[in-house]
Amino acid sequence: MLDKVFRVLSALLGISIGYLLSIQILQFFNLSDLQQQGGAGFLGLALGIICFFIFPRITTYFKNVGGWINKRLQTTPVQDILAGIVGLMLGLILATLLIHPFKELPLVGSVLPIVTNIVFGYFGYVVAVSKWDDLLTLFTRSNKDKEKGISNSQICKILDTSVIIDGRVADICHAGFIEGKIIIPMFVLDELQHIADSSDTLKRNRGRRGLDILNRIQKELKIPVSIIEEKEFDSLEVDSRLVKMAQKLKGMVVTNDYNLNKVCELQGVPVLNINELANAVKPVVLPGEEMLVQIVKDGKESGQGVAYLDDGTMIVVEGGRRHIGENLEVLVTSVLQTAAGRMIFAKIKSNDKAC
Numbered sequence: 001m002l003d004k005v006f007r008v009l010s011a012l013l014g015i016s017i018g019y020l021l022s023i024q025i026l027q028f029f030n031l032s033d034l035q036q037q038g039g040a041g042f043l044g045l046a047l048g049i050i051c052f053f054i055f056p057r058i059t060t061y062f063k064n065v066g067g068w069i070n071k072r073l074q075t076t077p078v079q080d081i082l083a084g085i086v087g088l089m090l091g092l093i094l095a096t097l098l099i100h101p102f103k104e105l106p107l108v109g110s111v112l113p114i115v116t117n118i119v120f121g122y123f124g125y126v127v128a129v130s131k132w133d134d135l136l137t138l139f140t141r142s143n144k145d146k147e148k149g150i151s152n153s154q155i156c157k158i159l160d161t162s163v164i165i166d167g168r169v170a171d172i173c174h175a176g177f178i179e180g181k182i183i184i185p186m187f188v189l190d191e192l193q194h195i196a197d198s199s200d201t202l203k204r205n206r207g208r209r210g211l212d213i214l215n216r217i218q219k220e221l222k223i224p225v226s227i228i229e230e231k232e233f234d235s236l237e238v239d240s241r242l243v244k245m246a247q248k249l250k251g252m253v254v255t256n257d258y259n260l261n262k263v264c265e266l267q268g269v270p271v272l273n274i275n276e277l278a279n280a281v282k283p284v285v286l287p288g289e290e291m292l293v294q295i296v297k298d299g300k301e302s303g304q305g306v307a308y309l310d311d312g313t314m315i316v317v318e319g320g321r322r323h324i325g326e327n328l329e330v331l332v333t334s335v336l337q338t339a340a341g342r343m344i345f346a347k348i349k350s351n352d353k354a355c
Contacts, residue, residue, distance in 0.1 A: 007052050007056075010051045010052065010055045010058075011048040011049065011051050011055075012048065013048075013051065014044075014047040014048040014049075014050065014051030014052070015044040015045055015048035016044070017044075017047065018043050018044035018045070018046065018048065019040045019041060019043070019044030020040075020044075021043075022039060022040035022043040022044060023036060023040045026039050026040060071229065071230075071231065071232075077249060077250070080129050083129050084125045084128060084129050086128055087124040087126070087128020087129065088121050088124050088125045088128075090124050090128070091120040091121040091122070091123055091124020091125065092117055092120065092121050092124070094124070095116045095117045095119070095120035095121065096113075096117070098120075099112060099113045099116045099117075155180055155250070155251055155252055155270070156180055156181045156182070156183050156249055156250075156251035156252070157178055157180055157181070157182050157183065157251065157252050157254050157272065158183045158184075158185065158242060158245060158246050158249070158252065158253050158254065159184050159188065159254050159255075160188060160238075160239075160253060160254065160255045160257060160260060161188050161191050161192060161195075161210070161238065162255055162256050162257045162260075163254050163255050163256050163257075163274055164192065164210040164213055164214060165192075165195075165206050165207070165209060165210040165213070166256050166274060167209060167210075168274055168278070169213070169217075169254060169274060170213050170216050170217050170220075170221070172274070172277070173217060173221050173223055174220070174221055177277070178223070178254070178272070179223075180223075181223070181224045181225075181226060182217065182223055182224065182225045182226070183225075183226050183249070184214065184225065184226070184227050184228070185227075185228055185229075185230055185241070185242065185245060186227060186228060186230065187238060188238070188242075189227060191238060192207055192211055192214070193207070194207070195207030195210070196208045196210070196211055228245075230245055232244075232248075233245070239257070239259070239260050239263060240263075242260070243260075243263060243264060243267055243269055246264070246269045246270075247267070247269060251270075252271060252272055253269060253270070253271045253272070254271075254272045254274070255271060255272070255273060255274070256273060256274040256275045258275075261273050279337065279342055282313065282342060285332055285335055285344055286332065286335070287332050287333055287335065288331065288332060289331075290329055290330070290331055290332075290349060291315075291329070291330060291346075292327060292328070292329055292330075293307035293309075293315055293317070293327070293330055293346075294307055294325070294326070294327050294328075295307050295320045295321075295323045295324050295325065295326055295328060296308065296324065296325075297324060298321045298324065299316050299317075299320075302321075303318065303319050303320075303321050304316055304317065304318060304319075304320060304321055305317045305319070305320020305321045305322075305323060305324060306320075307320070307330075309344075313342050313343070313344060314343050314344070315330070315343075315344045315345075316343065316344070316345050316346070317330050317346050317348065318333075318345075318346070318347045318348070319347065319348055320348065323348075328349075329348075329349040330346035330347060330348055330349055331346055331347055331348075331349045332344060332345070332346050333345050333346055333347055
């Protein structure tokens with residue numbers, strides 16, 4: 001019912017506009033008043049009928065435009081929005097100053113200001129957004145390489161699924177090692193929800209853990225967290241969408257995924273790897289050091305046993321397979337450091353068992 005009312009109103013508006021415009025146009029022809037009134041009425045009625053039938057398409061179009069604008073506002077940095085507003089205002093002011101002498105021209109005098117304002121407003125917006133950094137550098141006389149002067153707290157951090165499920169990111173944020181705005185893409189949240197709804201118990205627990213970690217980050221930490229819906233790269237995989245989103249927002253990807261880490265490095269996207277941070281703060285173990293460990297399982301190679309430090313570092317003990325479940329003193333022989341973690345190789349110090 002409401003739709004029909006709006007369609008009738010749009011038809012009446014079309015009749016009014018068509019009638020007024022027709023009167024203005026028909027004045028230039030040598031017609032009588034009756035002919036002008038009749039012609040204007042006919043054209044107004046025709047425009048009203050057209051408006052009545054195309055009104056649904058117009059509303060659908062404006063809904064799509066509104067949705068597109070809303071999506072762009074969510075993914076566009078604030079500085080670009082401010083730059084666009086400033087550029088638009090400057091373009092309109094310049095257009096008004098330039099067109100003022102031509103307002104009195106016949107025919108084009110009433111149309112030229114509209115066209116000029118649209119053109120100059122658009123170019124003002126585009127130039128301001130694309131050259132905002134250069135304009136700031138010009139007026140503030142700062143260094144040309146301005147990006148190097150941006151502090152870490154001004155760069156947004158985009159979390160991927162693996163680092164959310166891992167959970168350590170919440171403790172790292174709480175400790176103050178991650179600053180700035182945290183962004184969680186909507187497609188990452190959807191992936192977490194899908195994992196949490198899995199029929200597999202392990203996957204379901206991991207997904208629920210990830211959702212709990214997000215809830216903790218939002219409620220307990222004093223860091224701004226935003227969930228952004230980004231559909232521009234829907235056809236790409238999750239990792240590729242993360243990289244594209246980071247490039248668009250000029251942000252950093254926070255992950256503990258080795259492959260995603262390499263992809264970000266290849267495409268020049270800054271990345272924070274939680275595993276690398278954990279490895280950096282682990283105690284240094286040097287060959288020749290002694291330690292007391294408990295063999296918990298057998299290794300891949302024959303005779304090997306595996307133990308773990310408190311931080312989860314794996315220790316491969318030669319000849320430790322027959323001592324599973326026992327505490328042994330071992331001697332470190334070598335340390336293997338990779339982006340995925342640290343692995344320690346050791347051998348049994350002596351045949352004496354340590355209790």
